Amino acid sequence: MSDCQKAGMLLSVIKTRRSTRRFKDAELPQDMLDMIIEAGRYAPSGGNNQKTHFLVMLDKALLSRLKELTNAALVKVEEEPGMYRSFLNSVNGAKKAAEEGKVRDFYYEAPVLILTASDENYYNRFADCACAIENMMLTANALDLGSCWINTVRFVQDDPELNEFLREVGMKEGEVVCGGVAIGFADTEDGLPAREPLPRTGNLVELI
Numbered sequence: 001m002s003d004c005q006k007a008g009m010l011l012s013v014i015k016t017r018r019s020t021r022r023f024k025d026a027e028l029p030q031d032m033l034d035m036i037i038e039a040g041r042y043a044p045s046g047g048n049n050q051k052t053h054f055l056v057m058l059d060k061a062l063l064s065r066l067k068e069l070t071n072a073a074l075v076k077v078e079e080e081p082g083m084y085r086s087f088l089n090s091v092n093g094a095k096k097a098a099e100e101g102k103v104r105d106f107y108y109e110a111p112v113l114i115l116t117a118s119d120e121n122y123y124n125r126f127a128d129c130a131c132a133i134e135n136m137m138l139t140a141n142a143l144d145l146g147s148c149w150i151n152t153v154r155f156v157q158d159d160p161e162l163n164e165f166l167r168e169v170g171m172k173e174g175e176v177v178c179g180g181v182a183i184g185f186a187d188t189e190d191g192l193p194a195r196e197p198l199p200r201t202g203n204l205v206e207l208i
């Protein structure tokens, strides 16, 4: 296979990755999960610091507790001017669900939610975690699995009860959640995630 063919295959995995927000209630085979975690761990890191901490949440009871605590924290948040729109949407979604006696499912009942945490004082914490998450999403796509970046926990991680829970499941002192990714089999007729790329209307390019 030529170098261009190899790059073409990689580009196809990149371009066909889409966010999945409906998952089947089916566990991931261990070998697939191992490959996804390995892809995350082999992401580059600023200065080769390798400070990303992967909290791989598989236990349904713990995921359910995370969902409850995250929503309870969101419900307490007051809207402020200039608030990040997705954060506000999460707050409003959690409040609406609570009014209806429900708990908003921010990770879409995926069988796996991988939170990436890093040193709160480390300059490249978000960049490193983003590299790891993208690597994991691309590997999931190559395995015909669906994935979706999940920021919700990050928004409210300072809530005392949620923070205590995050420590209980392994987040170390001085670490913060920088992002997460939900992964599983897409709940579609053919079992495959949506693949049609969204049109690129931003992300401008200048050839200089």
Ligand SMILES: Cc1cc2nc3c(=O)[nH]c(=O)nc-3n(C[C@H](O)[C@H](O)[C@H](O)COP(=O)(O)O)c2cc1C
Residues within 6 Å of the ligand: 017, 018, 019, 020, 021, 086, 148, 149, 150, 151, 152, 198
């Ligand atoms: C930094 C970042 C944060 C995101 N946070 C969330 C999130 O919390 N929940 C969610 O459902 N999607 C989240 N997304 C997914 C985006 O909404 C999605 O990537 C975007 O709409 C483009 O759609 P596509 O992934 O299907 O190409 C996030 C994506 C990124 C890159």
